[in-house]
Amino acid sequence: MKNKKLGHPRGLAHRLRIRDHINTDYIISGRYKFRIRDPKDLAKYVFNDLDPEFHKKVKKGDFLIAGENFGCGSSREQAPLALKALGIKAVIAKSFARIFYRNSFNIGLMLIECNTQFIDDGDILELDEEKNIIKNVNKGLNIDIKSLPLIIKKILEDGGVVEHFRKHKGFKIES
Amino acid sequence: MAKTIAEKILSNHSGVELKANDITICDIDFCFGQDGTSSIIIDSFNKLRQDEVFDAAKFAMVIDHSSPSPNIGVSAIHKIMRDFAALKKVKLFDIGEGVCHQLIPEQGFVTCGDLVLGADSHTCTYGAINVLSTGVGSTDLAIALASGKNWFKVPETIKIVVTGKLPDGVYSKDIILSIIKDIGSHGATYKSIEFHGPVIKKLSVEERFTITNMAVEAGAKCGLMEADTKVINWVKAHSHKKPNPVSADEGARYSAIREYDVTNLLPQISMPHAVDNVTSVDEIADVRIDQGVIGTCTNGRLEDLEIAAKILKNKKIRPEVRLIVAPASKDIYLKALKKGIVGIFIDSGAAVVVPGCGPCVGTHNGVLADGENCISTANRNFKGRMGNPNANIYLASPATVAASCLEGKIQDPRIHKKRLKR
Numbered sequence: 001m002k003n004k005k006l007g008h009p010r011g012l013a014h015r016l017r018i019r020d021h022i023n024t025d026y027i028i029s030g031r032y033k034f035r036i037r038d039p040k041d042l043a044k045y046v047f048n049d050l051d052p053e054f055h056k057k058v059k060k061g062d063f064l065i066a067g068e069n070f071g072c073g074s075s076r077e078q079a080p081l082a083l084k085a086l087g088i089k090a091v092i093a094k095s096f097a098r099i100f101y102r103n104s105f106n107i108g109l110m111l112i113e114c115n116t117q118f119i120d121d122g123d124i125l126e127l128d129e130e131k132n133i134i135k136n137v138n139k140g141l142n143i144d145i146k147s148l149p150l151i152i153k154k155i156l157e158d159g160g161v162v163e164h165f166r167k168h169k170g171f172k173i174e175s
Numbered sequence: 176m177a178k179t180i181a182e183k184i185l186s187n188h189s190g191v192e193l194k195a196n197d198i199t200i201c202d203i204d205f206c207f208g209q210d211g212t213s214s215i216i217i218d219s220f221n222k223l224r225q226d227e228v229f230d231a232a233k234f235a236m237v238i239d240h241s242s243p244s245p246n247i248g249v250s251a252i253h254k255i256m257r258d259f260a261a262l263k264k265v266k267l268f269d270i271g272e273g274v275c276h277q278l279i280p281e282q283g284f285v286t287c288g289d290l291v292l293g294a295d296s297h298t299c300t301y302g303a304i305n306v307l308s309t310g311v312g313s314t315d316l317a318i319a320l321a322s323g324k325n326w327f328k329v330p331e332t333i334k335i336v337v338t339g340k341l342p343d344g345v346y347s348k349d350i351i352l353s354i355i356k357d358i359g360s361h362g363a364t365y366k367s368i369e370f371h372g373p374v375i376k377k378l379s380v381e382e383r384f385t386i387t388n389m390a391v392e393a394g395a396k397c398g399l400m401e402a403d404t405k406v407i408n409w410v411k412a413h414s415h416k417k418p419n420p421v422s423a424d425e426g427a428r429y430s431a432i433r434e435y436d437v438t439n440l441l442p443q444i445s446m447p448h449a450v451d452n453v454t455s456v457d458e459i460a461d462v463r464i465d466q467g468v469i470g471t472c473t474n475g476r477l478e479d480l481e482i483a484a485k486i487l488k489n490k491k492i493r494p495e496v497r498l499i500v501a502p503a504s505k506d507i508y509l510k511a512l513k514k515g516i517v518g519i520f521i522d523s524g525a526a527v528v529v530p531g532c533g534p535c536v537g538t539h540n541g542v543l544a545d546g547e548n549c550i551s552t553a554n555r556n557f558k559g560r561m562g563n564p565n566a567n568i569y570l571a572s573p574a575t576v577a578a579s580c581l582e583g584k585i586q587d588p589r590i591h592k593k594r595l596k597r
Contacts, residue, residue: 035538
């Protein structure tokens with residue numbers, strides 16, 4: 001979905017029953033990540049142990065909503081890769097675990113840190129990157145987004161860390 | 176400016192004087208991947224379009240998570256790793272060698288003061304020997320493999336001081352479980368934890384690895400200890416690399432300081448399905464045990480096997496219980512064989528499997544059935560972790576696992592007090 005007038009990406013919010021500490025084993029179980037190489041195939045198994053139907057509900061450009069410490073546990077890059085392959089535009093959470101945080105930006109999956117208390121499953125959200133807010137269209141709320149360090153912004157703009165590293169022949173940590 | 180251990184090691188590797196929250200680029204002393212992460216390391220490395228690795232001697236791959244391969248998909252990944260190792264002339268630890276977090280320090284790849292990246296979240300283990308080691312994803316590792324560098328945010332540090340006298344039958348696993356219970360699974364997110372105090376000093380280096388291994392279960396970037404004589408001697412016995420010990424300065428700035436007196440600590444159990452869901456063994460109701468696991472990067476070392484063997488010697492585990500023992504490395508396996516420990520396990524009814532991660536990651540070697548309960552010396556008990564979302568995983572020390580397998584239910588190991596006297 002796209003709001004043509006403003007050009008801001010819109011998408012549906014998906015929220016699991018578990019809100020906090022959603023670990024990378026839950027995102028993609030070791031049962032699958034050890035034997036499946038293609039992220040598109042992996043995407044069918046996202047949250048398989050929590051909600052086997054989850055992958056059918058997501059449309060390209062939708063948002064995944066969580067509480068604290070999203071992506072804790074294993075370092076598996078298959079977790080953000082599978083979420084991206086599923087079509088998730090961004091994961092929106094109160095906080096993220098460290099390795100998942102780096103991995104996501106490295107592979108070009110956007111993470112948004114903000115208060116997610118008033119975002120429910122099925123809400124329509126609109127991302128306004130200029131104003132640094134998430135608009136909850138259903139509830140008429142504007143939620144402030146925590147700003148990103150420069151290096152992370154650059155990596156995301158460049159489409160991932162591989163592209164960033166090749167473009168700048170290294171890291172660009174200062175403007 | 177007075178510095179923490181993390182601030183010092185990162186400063187030493189960036190050539191800039193750093194403080195917490197600075198962002199910098201550092202030189203990496205060593206990096207590695209395992210069979211769950213290496214195929215993406217190789218993909219990302221190839222995408223970087225660089226012909227050669229930065230330094231073939233500073234990289235290794237370990238086949239430990241699904242080893243030997245249980246299916247065709249994993250076999251394909253192992254083959255990609257073997258081919259890349261042969262092509263780039265880098266070190267590969269193939270099946271049967273052991274768990275990466277045992278092999279990297281044991282085989283002498285790291286020394287005090289080093290900065291190390293591993294494509295595995297439990298890379299924080301080597302903090303016990305004064306190495307700032309941290310887990311990253313595969314693409315971050317590929318950047319280090321290609322350039323010898325990566326970018327870092329300097330973490331703030333929580334100082335933990337462990338005091339008192341550790342009772343018989345209570346171990347470093349119980350200490351770290353009780354700390355994680357207190358600070359929670361994201362209580363140290365993005366932070367470094369420094370472990371200090373007289374109890375830490377008394378622990379062997381092997382026991383200390385158990386503590387730093389689990390720092391990430393509180394969200395930490397790294398868990399660090401100072402290099403005392405025990406550490407220096409341990410490193411010298413395993414590595415040709417010169418130790419460069421790094422201590423925290425007097426007056427270093429900590430985001431929090433916490434003290435734990437372990438004098439009255441009881442054996443701890445982490446209950447399903449979260450590592451910080453911890454209780455004392457005396458507070459847990461009868462829990463039937465179907466399977467026990469002794470091993471993994473947390474507790475698969477020789478001392479762990481010795482403690483379990485002391486309890487199991489001349490006894491039989493309950494017939495309805497399976498006990499799986501996975502030594503953390505080939506070296507440990509051989510030493511355990513020589514000491515008669517492997518024989519004690521087999522006589523007790525246990526199955527001793529190939530050195531590696533064993534059943535911890537749920538791909539093979541003891542996947543649980545619906546409704547089963549497992550007590551394990553591992554570090555994670557997430558729903559589905561051991562391959563079945565309808566099973567329950569409890570985490571404990573090797574002593575508690577061994578004692579529980581003898582009873583068929585979760586059991587306080589202190590009933591074997593005479594056997595467990597330090």
